[in-house]
Amino acid sequence: MKLSVRGLAGSAQRVMSTAQNGLEVIRFGGLGRDTDSSPFEIVERRPMYRLRRYFPGAPTGGPVALFVPPLMVNADIWDVNGDDGAVGILHRGGIDCWVIDFGSPSVEEGGWKRDLADHVLAVNSAIDTVCATTGRNVHLMGYSQGGMFAYQAAAFRAGKGIASIVTFGSPVDIVAGMPLGLPHDAVSDLVDFAADHVVPRLPITDRMVRIGFQLLDPVKTAKARIDFLRQLHDREALLPKERQRRFLTNEGWIGYAGPAAADLLKQFVVHNRMMLGGFVIRDQPISLADLKCPILAFLGEVDEIGQPAAVRGIVRAAPRAEVYESTLVSGHFGLVAGSVATRLTWPQVRDWVGWIDGSNPLPEEIVPMSDHVPEGVPRTALRRVVHTAAALVEAGAEVGRTLEHLATNTLRGSVGVVEGAARTLPRLTRLGMIEPSTRISIGRLMAEQARRSPRGECFLFDDRVHTNVAVDMRIENVVRGLISVGIRPATRVGVVMETRPSALVTLAALSRIGAVAVLMAPESDLNSALEQTGTMILVSDPENLRHAVATGARVLVLGGGDARGLAVPDGTDLVDLEQIDPERVRVPGWYRPNPGRARELAFILVAGVGDRLDIKYITNHRWALSAFGTATAADLDHKDTVYCLAPLHHSSGLLVSLGGAIAGGSRIALARSLDPARFAEEVHRYGVTVVTYTWTMLRDILDAEVFPEGHAHPVRLFIGSGMPAGLWRRTVEQFAPARVLEFYASIEGDVVLANVPGVKFGCKGRPVPGTARVELVAYDPVSGQVQVDDNGYARRCGDNEVGLLIGSAGATVDLSLGGLRGVFEPEDSWLPTENLFRRDSDGDFWLVDRIDTVIRTRRGPVFTQPIVDVLNDIAAVDMEVAYALPGRDRVLAVAAVSVRPGFRLEPVDITEALRSLAPDQRPDVVYVVDDIPRSPWFRPSAHAVAAAGGPRPGPLTWWYEPESESYAVLTDTDAAWF
Incomplete structure (x- = not known):
């Protein structure tokens, strides 16, 4: 076959053009730029950012938009398409465009040490500047993590100065949409370890960022390169996309500071606190539930980074805000740059701003967001498959992504089971290894937690977060103060304090010394309590100081406020522990931290008045039993925040709330008192996942209707004892899908029952693994006698027969408290409870009555x-x-x-x-x-x-x-x- 002269000439020209353009790319990194950058001026320079104002000479007075880029992408993302980009289109729509530029950590002073809070506070500062300069509220707009910053900064400032929030592919519910479909349970512990020990020490360079993003979608990356090579001969076809190509292949990526990446992984990937609330900005807990301004979220149906399910989490995380969405057939980058963004994204944003300002109707493409979009799920999934398949065909590659997703979903459930077992087994093993001489105590467990995770968050109180290392240091200082006034191991020290950080620290400090904390309710009869428990010294907070001083006992005061400013009688033996300099205290030779052994007395709980005082003695083993038992039954871990409604001087507060949280490695949120309105605020702001209660405590919250039925909340579980069946039913209906975990625990013995499934309202459940073996024996409540069989042994009850609950007596149980021997066989040891139960045919226990009622x-x-x-x-x-x-x-x-x-x-x-x-x-x-x-x-x-x-x-x-x-x-x- 002969080729025409024209054909040969065309082929030669194609080869020459390809070579010429290729040489230019090799020498200069790309072809000549097709678009110029939009003009801007730097209005403000700070160590953390530079604030750009685009088109500075243009008339002002219209709506104002502040754009926030993600950390790994250059701030030019908003102008990468020039006139057809974000600032170009919105400027022509009369919007005053501002951009915050964080710069690159590789060139900024201290850039590699920046953490997440630095960036959120930078956005907060930029908002103040823009508002002050323009005199208008801003429309805060963020792409990817920049959208997360927008949400966080708006919540931090409680919406002040913000007209609306617009985000593009910004995930909120990370668990619902992990990148690449990875199961959250499978990776959370690995990510948590990396966030603590690897990422903070590892600068993530711009090269690493670029390669990482390209690996997230290798098919698309390969296709783009093949397309570029195929068209390399056609300069005119390539030039319109050249700036965008160079941005994606090299110029648009910047490094990521390790501390900021660690914060992102820790707070939002491991703990999912964008969704649940309780993320921390400079020791201040924040929740998106505080957002009330209108929100518009753009979703890409084929976005594997900001997956639609993750982005839609904002509608539940911000239940007080009007949340809208616009769904585009686009990937992550395409939401803000490229043809889809030019045709759809930015015109819709322009019209959204006009709707907020009242100048035009809401675009029909923008609709109220729904958390559940059943019709869209198959459509979205199909489009993602089609989009991926098309890219595979065009690039000439094959990847079994569909099989990968199938395998991932199949493994998701089994991974959760394995992870739960991995948490439970060590706790049960540790319980089983406790001998009478084993050193175990609240002080010891808190010290272990401080060593294991010093930067971890220990507890929250009054909108402040306290880390493990800070709490441990405070405990050590109080220990020195107590030692200086003569507190020694086994000394009984009364504690009369409201629920507050100082109360928690006091209990841990006494435990660390080996002393016995005698917990007395502030409203109790202190004189009778001191006499009946053999206590000679009290620790009080300033609020209860006068009550404590009135007893005539020696009083130590600890907590906020200056005790010297309080009027007390002359001659009062009063010591203000806050005035003692711990550095000047000489530690005696006898002091060994956390000497408490399992068999030794740790706490005495006192309630009631006068002759009706109810005194309970709790050993270290009994406390550990409740602590590990609660953590096991409730599956508590470091991702949980336990809200302690019960006061610390109550058994539920001490054993369940405090004990379970410490044993589970969870955050503790301390409530001053039962205030329904405050409860509603703090549940969101702290990201509370578990709430502890006693008896009818939740009735006040339900009656106040601070959480209407169907209202989004982060709570997954209520833990406590004594909740009536009807109140139980109301609670699970109003707080669905949260469950109730009802406990029964004997104070002196080792019996702990828990209704883990939570489906039988009013039922106390079954024995918690690792606790005492239980039996029901026939009992005559009139005569008060255990009924026996022909051999003289106690008769076991049949199904649904009422009997006395007894528990096996371990080595740490003191049988002198009323124990039984020879119950079912010679020399066996049992400790009776004070309660009558029945056991149903499923093996679950139901409380019937106390013996004395x-x-x-x-x-x-x-x-x-x-x-x-x-x-x-x-x-x-x-x-x-x-x-x-x-x-x-x-x-x-x-x-x-x-x-x-x-x-x-x-x-x-x-x-x-x-x-x-x-x-x-x-x-x-x-x-x-x-x-x-x-x-x-x-x-x-x-x-x-x-x-x-x-x-x-x-x-x-x-x-x-x-x-x-x-x-x-x-x-x-x-x-x-x-």
Whole structure:
């Protein structure tokens, strides 16, 4: 076949053009630039940034936009397409465009030491400057991590000066959309280790960044290079895209400071705190729930970095804001640069700003964001596959990405199981290895945590975050102060403090010395408590100082405020520990940190008044048992933040909240008191995942409606004891999908039950692994005797038979407290609890009553807890108690209820509810009271209700008619019969 002269000439010209253009690329890095940069001036220079204002000579007075780039991309990203880029299109739309330029850490002074907070605070400062210069609120716009900075800075400043937020491919819920489809559970621990030990020491250079991004989508990178080579002969075709190509292949990437990368990985990849709340900026916890300004998020349907599921997390993370979205068929970079951005992104942004300012309607492409988009999921997935397949075909490569995603999704569940087992097994192993002489204590565990993760966050209080190393240093200083005033191992020291950091530090410091902390409620009878526990010295905070001084005991004061400024009687033996210089304290030779052994007494809990004091003795082993048991049952880890609603001087606060969080390595959020409004704020701001409670504590939060049903929140679990069945049901309905984990624990023994599945409301569950073996033995509540078989051994209860709960007595249990031997075989050791239970056919335990509150009627014992559970499950009932009421010639079983506001309680409601109980277990009388007093622990007080006078005939008092098996209004005649 002969070639024409024209064909030969064309081929030669093509070869010459390719060679010429290729040589230019080799020598200069690219072809001549097709577009000029838009003009800008530097308005402000700071060590962290330079603030650009584009088109400085243009008229001002219109809307203002501040653009935030991601750390690894040059700030020129907003102008990479010149007139067809972000600042060009928005400028022509009358928008005043500003850009914050962080510079490259490789050339900026101290650039490699920058952390995440430095950048958020830089954006915050730039917002102030732009607002002050223009006199207008800004539309804050960020791409990728720049959008994350925009969210974070807006939350940090509580939305001040911000008209709206616009983000492009900015992930919020990292767990929902890990890059490349990686399972979060599989990589979180590895990422956490890297964030602590590798990344902070490793400067991520611009070359590493460029290669990393190209590896995230190698198919697209290869295709772009092949396309460039194929068109290298056609200079006119390449020039319009040349600046963008050079930006992507080399010039657009900058290095990433290690500390900033570590913060990103730690807070937002490992802990997912953009989604949950509680991320930290300079020791201040922040939540996106504080955002109230309008938000527009752009999503790329084929974006593997800012995946749609991750981006859409903003609608749940910011429940108070109006959140909108615009979905484009684009990858990550294409959202802000290239033809899609020119045609769709920036015109929509221009029109969004006009809509916010009231000058035009909302574009139809911008719609309210929905967290769940069922119709879009298959469409999005299909487009991603088509997009990938097309790229593969064009580049001439084959990659089994579909198979990769299938394998990833298959492994996701099994990885979670393995990870949970990896956390649980070491805890159970450590529990099993505890011997009476084993050194274990709260002080020891906190010291271990400080060594393991010094920069980790220990606790939050009053919107401040305290790290492990800072808390450990504070503990050491208090230890020195206590030693200087004569505190030694085994010394009993009363602690009278509100829930505050100083209280936590005091408990840890006493433990570190080996002393015994005697925890007394501030409202308790301190004189009786001191006498009955053999305590001679008190530690108080300034709020309770006068109460403590009134006892006449020696008082040490610790905490905020100056004790010297408080008026106290002359001659008071008072020491202000804050005034002691720890550096001047000589540490004695006997001091060994954390000497407490498992068998030794660690805490004494005191509650009640006068002769009714309730005193509980807790060994180090008993505390560790609850701590590790809670952490295991609740699957607590370093990603959790445990909100301690119960005070630290209550067993739930000490054993469950504090103990579980420390054993699980979780953050502790201390609440001053039960304040529903504050609770709602702090749950979001702290990123609370677990809430601890006692009894009816959550009733106040539910009634305040600070969390309406369906309201987004980060809570996954409520942990506590004593929650009534109906309140339990209300809690899981209002806080769905959170669960309730109800515990039962004997103080002196090692019995710990937990309802881990949480599906049987009111049930106490089963023994926690590593705790005492339990049995139910037949018991006569009238005589108070354990029933025996023909061989004289205790008779085990059958299914649903009421019996006494007993636990096996380990080596650390003191049988002198009322233990039993020879229960089922010679020489076995058991410790009885004070509670009666039944065990259902599934093996789950249900509390029936305390031994001392069983109602002993003529028809036999009536148990109070089933009555309480049934009545509480009536929608109209707020709280309830059941108690024994002596009558003329017999004892009556009586129940009192209070009614929820807006509800009405009828006799038929009572009748239908109590049908679930056997006739001999139904109360004789049910009556309505205005209110049911509660203890300081929020337990409804039957004693207080009975003392108020008992039931009276009338329309709100009903008595049980055995013949009709129903409840009827109690008349004077009926009352006389009683």
